[in-house]
Amino acid sequence: MVKKKHVHLLIISWLLILFLFICTSNATVHAESPNGSRTSLQADFQKAADIYHVPVSILMSVSYNETRWESHNGQPSTSGGYGVMHLTDSDSSVDLLAKGDVLNKSASAKSSDQGTHTLAQAAKLINAPPQLLKKDTKTNILGGAALLADYQKQLTGTHSSDPEDWYGAVAKYSGSADYDTATDFADQVYKTIKEGAVRTFSSGGTVRLQAKNVKPDKTSLPHLQLPKHKHGNADEPKGVDMQNIPALYEAFSDTDGDYGNYDLANRPYDGQKIRYIIIHDSEVSYEGTINTFLQKSYVSSHYVIRSSDGQITKMVDPKDVAWHAGNWYINSHSIGIEHEGYAVEGSTWYSEPMYRASAKLVKYLAKKYDIPLDREHIIGHEEVPGLNPARQVSMHWDPAAYWNWTHYFDLLGAPFSKKRNSIGLKKSQGIVTINPNYKTNKPETSYNNQPLEPKPSNFVYLYTEPSFNAPLISDPLLHPNGSGTTALNDWGDKAVAGRSYYKVAQTKNWTAIDFGGQKAWFYNPKSMNTVPGSGILITAKKGAESIPVYGSAYPEASAYDQFGIPAVGITPIYSMPAGQIYVGEKVTGSDYYYAKLFNKPETYHVVSGQDQYYQISYNHRIAFVKKSDVLILHPFFH
Secondary structure, three states: OOOHHHHHHHHHHHHHHHHHHHHHHHOOOOOOOOOOOHHHHHHHHHHHHHHHOOOHHHHHHHHHHHHOOOOHHHOOOOOOEEOOOOEEOHHHOOOHHHOOOOOOOOOOOOOOOHHHOHHHHHHHHHOOOHHHHHHOHHHHHHHHHHHHHHHHHHHHOOOOOOHHHHHHHHHHHOOOOOHHHHHHHHHHHHHHHHHOEEEEOOOOOEEEEOOOOOOOOOOOHHHHOOOOOOOOOOOOOOOOOEEEOOOOOEEOOOOOOOEEOEEOOOOOOOOOOOOEEEEEEOOEOHHHHHHHHHOOOOOOOOEEEOOOOOOEEEOOOOOOEEOOOOOHHHHHOEEEEEEOEOHHHHHHHOOHHHHHHHHHHHHHHHHHHOOOOOOOOEEEHHHOOOOOHHHHHHOOOOOOOOOOHHHHHHHOOOOHHHOOOOOOOOOEEEEEEEOOOOOOOOOOOEEOOEEOOOOOOOEEEOEOOOOOOOOEOOOOOOOOOOOOOOEOOOHHHEEEOOOEEEEEEEOOOEEEEEEOOEEEEEEOHHHOOEEEEOOEEEEEOOOOOEEEEEOOOOOOHHHHHHHOOOOOOOOEEEEEEOOOOEEEOOOEEEEEEEOOOOOOHHHOEEEEEEEEEEEEEOOOOEEEEEHHHEEEEOOOOO
């Protein structure tokens, strides 16, 4: 017979084990691969919803609108969001400055706003280390569910089983302090519940949100006390849904130059011609992108476009200089457009409504500012050069392989098959424009050393010899001692649709071009991956072994003297070997926009110089060479 004392000890032991089991179930889940088990993802949502008494439709739709149920291999978005629930940690958003102006701006992009630290809040709620929420999908979902439940309890005092009652909590989950942005996110979450959503993953498994007609109850929304801003009338093209939410423009401290998130200007009337439109993907949700530009982030863009329906938010007037390209020269001459989505999953986010709305906006802006509709002026962020060799290596690579440039230019009314660039030249026999069939072109790619599902892509691989067995070419800055790779973010061995190059050789099935100082071969039987191109042919001047290639068209040092300001140096990023030929644009002058202080336009100057430059397609990116360094060949030289 067991003594009562022993019985009590046994009961206590079993209760302790049960308690530990429940805590483990609720908080810490065994670590798994960053993407999680796709077949169990549906069950993970249901389990988290049950534990924290959140309607599973709310939890799944919030996740879908934040990330399309993608964990991004445990890597943060540009606003520091982790996992399928996009739990944010602004201290991790170190790459924001790569999209903005890094010239004499503060190196800090941190905010004390709770909306930028949801990862820490969620980790505390489920008693789990933040690092686990970053890497483990199940724990990430538990954290998101706990956060939604906490918001709902704060706003209503209870956890309703009816998804209609969760509107305020969903709006708070957006992380935005702006009424329009927060409610827009909530509206999209409920729209997704009404329409349903499904995604089948290449690694196996399908996640499905069943459609359900839910009408949100917005009575909890006023408790958030979100300010409503007076939004001016947006300067907009016809046939688009556009709202106007100004990005933050504010001094962040008493330190000169510590302000954001853009610079005042008066383009083009101040002498800064707008020559480029830069296509970005945001690496974060639509509302998350807007929210980033509304906070102290040292980054902005002129427009943001939503994936689901192509809604456009104008955030910086085109006359002003947004901090979006990571190159101050390009910033001062461009308009930036952020597209909701992630480069690695581009085809999931780059929707037809988004393409069409973006094309309408670009056509409108191109006409208004006299920007040519060609790939020398409508470029991806991945085609913007760095201002020096170190910056060239760290430049962004969006919108990447899955952006359908061919379709986009068809929508712009400037198809590559009828290519004529801004200088008005017709097709030249010696120039080829890259143009693979997007739907059937599915090269092998990888990311973070993991193979990706072959998807329709916009590029062709470049090899050192006319053979698939030859090494891929290597950009000397990216891989100085090795070959190119199949990594999606390895831009050094990929020629992208719409870019034009000089053809130097041809075999039966392979074409060679001058590319980044090398002779590069790509598979091109019967010209299946190209169309004839046009442009000015540029080579090094006679007698030069090589000439410098730059990431800007800045003026000579003496040009700054008239304003009494320090000269900005210009550093070559490459050397163009003698004998190579590149396709360029008509000559342009040199300039630099000096704007260093908050809201003091009397101190701003456009410095114009005597140096002149040609823009060229040097490798995957555009670049600049001095007129004095080059020889211009006849346009139809061959």
